[in-house]
Amino acid sequence: MVSITINEQTLEVEAGSTVLQAAERLGIDIPTFCYLKRLPALASCRMCLVEIEGLRRLQPSCATVVTEGMVVRTNTPLIDETRSSMLDMLLANHPLDCPICDKGGECELQDMVMAYGPRESQFRDAKRVFHSEDIRLSPVIIMNVNRCIQCQRCVRMCEEVVGAVALGTIEKGMDTAVTGFEGSLASCDQCGNCVEVCPVGALMSFPYRYKARPWDLAETDTVCPHCGTGCQLTVGTRKGEFMRVRSKAEHGVNRETLCVRGRFGLDFVTSPDRIERPMVRRDGTLVPVSWEEAGDYLRRRLLAIEAKPAGGLASPRLPNEMLYQFQKMMRTVFRTNNIDCSSRWSTPFDTLGPLVAGSYTRAPLEEVIGNDCVLVVGGNVTDENPVTEYLLRDGARRRHTGLLMLSARPSRLDADARAVLRALPGGEAASLAAVVAGLAAAARQAVPGDILAKIGTTTTGPGAADRLATALLEGRSVTVLVSVDLLRSPQARATLQQLNNLLQVLRLLGKGCAMQFLFDRANQLGAWDMGVVPLALPGLRAVDDEAAHATFERAWGAGIPSGPGADFDAMLELCDRGQMGALYIVGSDPLLSCPDRGFVQRALRTAGLLIVQDAFLTDTAGLADVVLPAASYGEESGTFTNNEGRIQKVCKFREPAFEARGNLAIFDFVTALRNQALRPSVQHEIFDEIARLIPAYDGLVRDGLGADGAFTKAALAPPVGEFFGPPSVPIATDRLMLVTGNCLFHNGYLSEHSEILNTVANDPYVEMGAWDAAQLGLSDCDQVVVRSAQGELTAQLKVNKQFPRGLVFVPENYRALRLNSLMRRKEYPCPVDIRKAHAAFEIATVAGAGAGPENLT
Numbered sequence: 001m002v003s004i005t006i007n008e009q010t011l012e013v014e015a016g017s018t019v020l021q022a023a024e025r026l027g028i029d030i031p032t033f034c035y036l037k038r039l040p041a042l043a044s045c046r047m048c049l050v051e052i053e054g055l056r057r058l059q060p061s062c063a064t065v066v067t068e069g070m071v072v073r074t075n076t077p078l079i080d081e082t083r084s085s086m087l088d089m090l091l092a093n094h095p096l097d098c099p100i101c102d103k104g105g106e107c108e109l110q111d112m113v114m115a116y117g118p119r120e121s122q123f124r125d126a127k128r129v130f131h132s133e134d135i136r137l138s139p140v141i142i143m144n145v146n147r148c149i150q151c152q153r154c155v156r157m158c159e160e161v162v163g164a165v166a167l168g169t170i171e172k173g174m175d176t177a178v179t180g181f182e183g184s185l186a187s188c189d190q191c192g193n194c195v196e197v198c199p200v201g202a203l204m205s206f207p208y209r210y211k212a213r214p215w216d217l218a219e220t221d222t223v224c225p226h227c228g229t230g231c232q233l234t235v236g237t238r239k240g241e242f243m244r245v246r247s248k249a250e251h252g253v254n255r256e257t258l259c260v261r262g263r264f265g266l267d268f269v270t271s272p273d274r275i276e277r278p279m280v281r282r283d284g285t286l287v288p289v290s291w292e293e294a295g296d297y298l299r300r301r302l303l304a305i306e307a308k309p310a311g312g313l314a315s316p317r318l319p320n321e322m323l324y325q326f327q328k329m330m331r332t333v334f335r336t337n338n339i340d341c342s343s344r345w346s347t348p349f350d351t352l353g354p355l356v357a358g359s360y361t362r363a364p365l366e367e368v369i370g371n372d373c374v375l376v377v378g379g380n381v382t383d384e385n386p387v388t389e390y391l392l393r394d395g396a397r398r399r400h401t402g403l404l405m406l407s408a409r410p411s412r413l414d415a416d417a418r419a420v421l422r423a424l425p426g427g428e429a430a431s432l433a434a435v436v437a438g439l440a441a442a443a444r445q446a447v448p449g450d451i452l453a454k455i456g457t458t459t460t461g462p463g464a465a466d467r468l469a470t471a472l473l474e475g476r477s478v479t480v481l482v483s484v485d486l487l488r489s490p491q492a493r494a495t496l497q498q499l500n501n502l503l504q505v506l507r508l509l510g511k512g513c514a515m516q517f518l519f520d521r522a523n524q525l526g527a528w529d530m531g532v533v534p535l536a537l538p539g540l541r542a543v544d545d546e547a548a549h550a551t552f553e554r555a556w557g558a559g560i561p562s563g564p565g566a567d568f569d570a571m572l573e574l575c576d577r578g579q580m581g582a583l584y585i586v587g588s589d590p591l592l593s594c595p596d597r598g599f600v601q602r603a604l605r606t607a608g609l610l611i612v613q614d615a616f617l618t619d620t621a622g623l624a625d626v627v628l629p630a631a632s633y634g635e636e637s638g639t640f641t642n643n644e645g646r647i648q649k650v651c652k653f654r655e656p657a658f659e660a661r662g663n664l665a666i667f668d669f670v671t672a673l674r675n676q677a678l679r680p681s682v683q684h685e686i687f688d689e690i691a692r693l694i695p696a697y698d699g700l701v702r703d704g705l706g707a708d709g710a711f712t713k714a715a716l717a718p719p720v721g722e723f724f725g726p727p728s729v730p731i732a733t734d735r736l737m738l739v740t741g742n743c744l745f746h747n748g749y750l751s752e753h754s755e756i757l758n759t760v761a762n763d764p765y766v767e768m769g770a771w772d773a774a775q776l777g778l779s780d781c782d783q784v785v786v787r788s789a790q791g792e793l794t795a796q797l798k799v800n801k802q803f804p805r806g807l808v809f810v811p812e813n814y815r816a817l818r819l820n821s822l823m824r825r826k827e828y829p830c831p832v833d834i835r836k837a838h839a840a841f842e843i844a845t846v847a848g849a850g851a852g853p854e855n856l857t
Contacts, residue, residue, distance in 0.1 A: 006072045019061035019072055020048055030074055031083065031112055033199055034151040035062040038255060038394065039160060045151055046086050047112065050074050058082060083116040092123035093174070094200075095146045103201030105214040109149065130177055138185040139759045140192060140206050140264050145177050148202040154178060154194035160397070161257060161390050163412055164189045178202070189386070189744060190760045192263040196247055196256055207264060207756050208244040212236070217243060220653040221251070221707060223640050224262040225317055225633040226747040228519030229253060229365075229387045230642025231262050232707065235634065235653045242270050242634075242654065251707045253365055253644065259386035260760060261747050266634070268753035269654065273616050275629035276658035286627060291659070291669070298611070298626050299673045301582075305608040308581030311338035311571040314532050315587030316521040317750065319638020319650050321686040322663040323523070323530040324538060325678060326586060329667050332558035333676050334582065337534055337543055337565025338574075341527035343590035344812075346569040346826075348493040349535045355496055356528065357540045357717035359503050361479075361514035362645025362696070364711075368514040369395045372475030373402040375468070376518075377499070378428050379483025380411040383744045383811075384520045388481075388643070389413060402471050406431055407483070408739060408829075409809060410802040419467040422804050424730045425737040425829040429491045431465065432498035433726040438469030439505050446509050455501060456726040477512035484519050485741050489828050497724035504723065519643050520742050526641035529696060529712070534565030539694040540715060555693055557679070568594075569825065575603040583607040584670075586663065587630070589618035589749055592815055595823035596790065613666055615657075616753060619815070628670075630663050631656040633750075637683060639702065641712060647700060648709035736772065737829040738786065738808045738822065746813035764795040764814040766834070769803030776834060783837035786810065788830050791821040794837050808832060 001012040004022050013022045018041070023030050033045035041063040049058035053071040058079065061072075073079070090109065098104045130145045137143050155178060158167045166188030169176050181187065195203045217236035224231040232252025236243045245263050249256040278294035279286040289297070312330040314323055323341070330339050340347075361368055369392060381389045389412065395401035396416040405414055406421045406428065414420050423431040433456070440447045440455050447455075472478055480502065486495050499515070506513050519525060531538035541548035543564055553560055566574065568590065574580040576599070583604070594600045604610055604623045612624035615632035635656040641647045656662065661669070668681050680686055684702055691700045696712040704710070745761035746752060766784055778784060780799040785792055786808070795810065795817060803809075810819055823830045 002066050002068050004066045004070045004072065007074055013066055017066050019050060019052075019059070019064045019066055019070075022066055023061065023072075023074060028074055030061050031116060032062060033108065033112075033149060034153060036153055036157070036197060036256075037249070039153070039156050040398075042152060042156070045149075047083060049079060049082055051076050051079060080116070084118045087113055087117040088121055088123065090149050091117070091121055092125070093128040093146075094149070095127060095144075101144075101147070101201040102204045102209055103198075107201060108199035128174060135179075136206065137180050138188065138190055140190050140260075140756065141185055141195060142204050142206045142209060143179070144202055144204070145179070147200045148178055149200055150176055150178075151199060153197040153199065154203055157193050157197050158188070161394065162189055162191060162193055163389070163393050167194060190260045190264070191258060191386070192260070193257050196258070196263075205244060207267070212238045212243050218653075220651050221248075222634070222651040222653065223522070223642075223648045224258070225522050225650075226261045226265065226751065227385050228517075228522055228524055228643040229385050230522070230640060230644065230646060230648055230709075231258055231387050232648070233258060233262055235266065237653055240654055242267060253391075253642070253646070254387045257387055257390055260745055261751055261757065262387075264756045264760065265747075265751050265754045267756050268750060269632050269634050271616070271753035271755070273753055274632070274657045275615065275617050275621070275627060275660070278629060278659070279624075279627040281625045286622070286624070291661075294626060294628065295669065295673055298670070301609045301625065302673060305581035308579065308608055309338060309574065310334040310336045310582040310584065311566065311568075311574070311580060312336070312584040313340050313343060313568050313571070313586070313588050313590065314527070316341045316519075316524040316527040317633070317748075318523065318527075318587055318663060319636075319640060320523065320526045320530055320647070320690060321638045321683050322667075323527050323532050324690055325664055325667050325681070325686055327531045327538070328556060329671055329678055330584070331560045332556055333671050333674050333678070334584070335561055337561045337563065338571055339532055339534055339565055340568040340571070341524070341532040342487075343568050343588050344593045345487045345492065346567050347487055347533070348496065349533050349567075351493050351496045352487075353533075353536050353540050353542070354717065354720045355500055357715040358719035359500070359513075359515045360645065360714065361516055362712050362714050363514065364646075365391060365516070365644050368479045368516060369401060370399060371401070371477035371479045371512065371514060373404060373472055373477070374479045374481060375404040375406065375472065376413065376481045377406050377432065377483060377486065379407060379485040379518060379741060380409050381483075381518060382412040384483065384485070384742050385518050385643070386744065388518060392416075402475055404468050404471055406435070406468065408804070408807060409741075410800070410804075414802065419471050421464050421468050424732065425739055425807055426489050426491055427730040428486055428489075429494035429498050429727040430729040432495065432502060434465035435468050435472070436498060436501045436505055437726070438465045439472060439502075439509070442469060442473055443509050447505060451508075451723050454723045454725055455505075472506065472511075473509070475511065477514075478506050479514040479516070482515065482517050484517055484524065490826050491727060494724075494727035498727065500720045501723055503719065504721075507719075516643055520747060522642070523640040525643065525645065526639070526647075529641055529694060530690070534567050538690070539696065540717075551693065555689070572600060572603040575607040578606055581608040582611060583609070584611045584613070585620060586613045587615075589620045591619040591623065592749055592818070592820060593812070595820050595828070596825045597818060597821040598790070599825060600820070611670075613663065615660060618749070628666050629658065629660040630666055631660050635660070636662045636664075639687065639705070645696075645712045645714075646709045647697070647705065647712055649702070649705050733806070733831070735806075735831040736768070736808045736834060737806055738788070738810060738832045739829045740810055740812040740819060743811035743813055746811065748813065749815060752813065752815055764811070764817050765798040766795045767798045767800050767803065767809040768834070769805055769807065770799050770801045771805050772803075773797065773799045778834070778836065784834050785837050786822065786832050786834050788822040788832045790824060793817050793819065793822060808834065
C-alpha cells in the first residue's frame with residue numbers, strides 16, 4: 001500500500017493506483033473528458049491536471065501513478081485557470097447549437113463549462129466547420145463532426161473494447177476528424193457504444209434523434225432480454241411510449257457497454273405483430289374472442305382430453321417467477337412431469353444436471369475470467385454473447401489472461417487467443433477428450449493409473465490438442481466457458497462427459513477450477529433452477545428424490561407425479577402417435593426452432609389440444625387451438641438468473657398491449673378452468689417461495705437485490721466423481737456440414753420483431769470458407785442454394801477466410817429461411833450441398849464430384 005495526501009486528506013491505496021483513482025476514493029471530483037475506467041489512460045484532454053508537490057508542472061491525474069508520501073492539490077487558482085483555458089479552447093470551435101442538439105441536458109461539455117468554464121471567451125475568429133450537415137454513418141448512428149472535442153473515447157472503445165476497429169481519425173491538428181471507413185460504418189457491430197461514451201453530441205443515436213429530451217423521459221433500470229450475459233440497461237419512456245435504451249457506467253456486468261441487440265433491439269415491444277385478443281379455432285380458422293369465450297372453449301376441450309397425458313414448453317426468456325409457476329401448474333394441475341424449456345435440442349439432463357449442480361461457478365464473470373487460463377468451448381462468443389466477448393478481450397489484452405479457444409466455428413476472439421483448436425463439426429467431444437488425454441499424459445504422476453486407462457489416448461491431429469493442454473498445465477487457475485450450442489448435437493452427452501473429465505483432471509492437478517455456460521437466452525439458467533425440465537424438480541433435484549418430492553408436495557399442498565417426464569422432442573413423438581392430450585406452449589415457437597419442420601408441424605396438428613400463450617402470433621400460434629395474448633418483456637416485473645448465477649430484477653416500464661394479460665394472471669385463468677388455484681400467485685410472494693424452497697436462492701429478498709442483483713449460491717451437490725471413456729472420433733467427410741446459431745444482429749426470433757434491428761441486420765446469409773467456395777466456383781455475395789435431404793433454402797453467400805474446410809453456417813434467426821426444414825431430428829450437423837442459385841441443375845461437392853438432383857432426396 002502507498003500513502004498519499006490529496007487536499008490535506010490522507011489515505012492508503014494499492015501500489016499502481018493513479019491520482020485520479022485515489023481522489024475518487026476520497027470523494028474528490030476531478031473533471032475528465034478522455035478518461036474512461038475500462039480504457040488505458042490517454043491524458044489528452046488535460047482537464048484532470050493537478051498540482052503535485054516537488055514537480056514544477058501540472059500533471060494529468062488519470063495517468064500519474066501515486067508514490068509514497070505524494071502530496072496533491074486539485075483546486076488551486078492555477079488549476080482553475082488552466083481548466084477554464086482548456087474549456088475556452090474547446091469552445092473556440094464548438095458549435096453552440098445546444099437548443100437542437102440531442103445531447104442537450106446530458107452533455108458533459110455543458111456540465112464542465114457550467115462548473116469550471118470561462119464566463120467570456122477570448123476567441124473571436126470564425127468557427128471551424130467540417131460539414132454543414134450531419135453524416136449518417138449507419139442505420140443507427142449519425143454524426144455531427146463539428147461538435148467533436150477529440151477525446152478519442154469512441155475510437156478507443158471501438159478498437160480496444162468492442163474489437164471492431166470501425167472508427168478512426170483522419171488529418172492532423174485542428175483538422176483532425178473522427179469518421180468511419182470511407183465515411184460509413186458498414187462493417188461495424190452497430191453496438192452504439194461510441195454514442196454512449198461520446199461526451200458531447202458528436203455521435204448520436206439515429207432512432208432516438210429528436211424524439212425527446214432527457215428531462216421528458218421516465219427511466220427504468222432493468223435487464224436485457226436477449227442473451228444470458230445479463231446486461232443492465234436503462235429504458236427511457238415518454239408518456240408510456242418506448243424511446244431509447246442507455247447503459248450506466250457504474251452498474252451491471254456490462255458497465256457502460258451494450259451490444260446492438262441490447263441498445264437498439266428493444267423496440268420489439270412496440271411491434272405491430274402483437275396478438276390483440278384471445279383466439280380460438282373454429283371451422284379450421286383462428287377467430288378473435290373475448291377472454292370469457294376463450295375460457296369456456298378451453299374448459300370444454302380440457303375436459304374432453306383429460307384422460308390423456310399433458311405436456312408443457314416454456315421459454316427461457318420468461319422471468320423466474322413465471323417459469324416456477326408454470327412448472328408448478330403443469331405438475332399439480334395438469335399432473336405431468338412432461339416439462340421442458342428448450343425446443344432446439346433434447347438436453348441430456350441426466351448428465352447435465354449433476355454437472356451444473358456440482359461444478360457450476362456462481363460468481364462474477366469478471367472474477368472467473370481473471371484466472372490464469374480461460375478455455376472457451378464451442379459456439380461463437382462474438383455473435384452469441386457480445387458483451388462477454390468484450391470482457392474476454394479485455395482480460396487477454398490488459399490482464400494477460402491465457403485465452404484458449406476450442407470450437408468448430410471461428411470467432412473474433414481467435415486473434416487474442418494463445419491457442420486455438422478447430423474441432424470437426426460435431427466433434428467437440430472428441431477434441432475435449434484429446435485435451436484431457438494430453439493433460440493426463442503430461443502429468444502422469446498426479447493422475448492415478450486406472451483413471452489414465454479410462455481416459456484413453458484420443459488424439460485430434462499433430463499438436464492440435466497439445467497446445468491447449470500445455471497452456472492449461474502452465475496456469476494455476478482455469479475457467480471453462482461452455483457454449484450452450486454444444487447441446488444441439490446428438491453428441492451432447494459425450495461432450496458433457498468430457499467436460500466433467502476435464503474439470504476433474506484439472507482438480508487432480510491442483511488447479512483452481514471455475515465453469516460457467518454461455519447461454520444465448522436471457523434466463524436459461526433460471527429455467528433449469530426453477531425446474532422447467534422433465535427430470536428435475538426446482539433446485540435441480542431429481543424427480544425421484546423422495547425428500548425433495550415430499551418438500552414440494554407439502555409446500556404446494558398437492559401431489560406431484562413421481563416418474564421422469566418426457567422432454568419436448570419426446571412430447572412431439574407422443575403427439576405424432578396421437579397419445580398427447582393438452583400441449584401447453586408459452587413464449588416459444590418450436591415450429592421454427594425444432595429440427596425437421598415437417599415432423600413438428602404434423603405433430604403439433606395431431607396434439608389433442610394445442611394451447612399457445614405468447615405476445616406475438618408465431619408460426620406455432622398459427623396452428624394452435626387456443627391462443628392467449630400474454631404480456632411481453634417490459635410489461636411485467638420479475639427476475640432473471642444470468643450466466644454468472646446472478647439474479648437480477650426485470651422491471652416493468654409499460655402497460656400490456658391491447659387485451660394482453662400478465663403471464664401469471666393467465667396461469668391463474670387456466671388453473672381456475674380446472675377448478676383449482678395456484679397459491680401464491682402474486683409475483684413477490686412467488687419470489688419468496690422460491691427463496692424458501694430452492695437452496696441456491698435461500699435467503700434472497702427481492703427488494704434487497706439492488707441495481708447489480710445478488711448471487712445465487714453454488715449447489716451443495718458434490719462434483720461428479722465418475723470418469724468417462726473417450727467418445728468416437730467423427731469421421732471426416734467430403735460433404736459440407738451445416739451448423740447454426742445466433743448472428744450478431746439477432747437473437748432467436750423475438751428480435752425479428754424489432755424494426756431497428758431489421759434495418760441494421762444484413763439479409764439472411766450462408767457463411768463458408770474461401771477454400772470451399774473456390775472449389776465450388778462461388779464468390780462472396782453470390783446467391784446460393786443450400787440443399788439437404790430434407791429441403792433447400794436460398795440466401796446470399798458470405799465468404800469467411802477464417803472458416804475451416806467443410807463447414808457451413810446459416811444463422812437460425814431468420815423466419816423467412818425456415819432453416820429447420822433442412823434438418824433431420826437427432827442429426828447435427830446437417831450434411832448439405834451448395835450451388836449457385838441460377839445454376840438449377842449444377843450441383844457440386846467439395847470433392848469436386850458432380851451430383852445430379854436425382855441423387856438428392
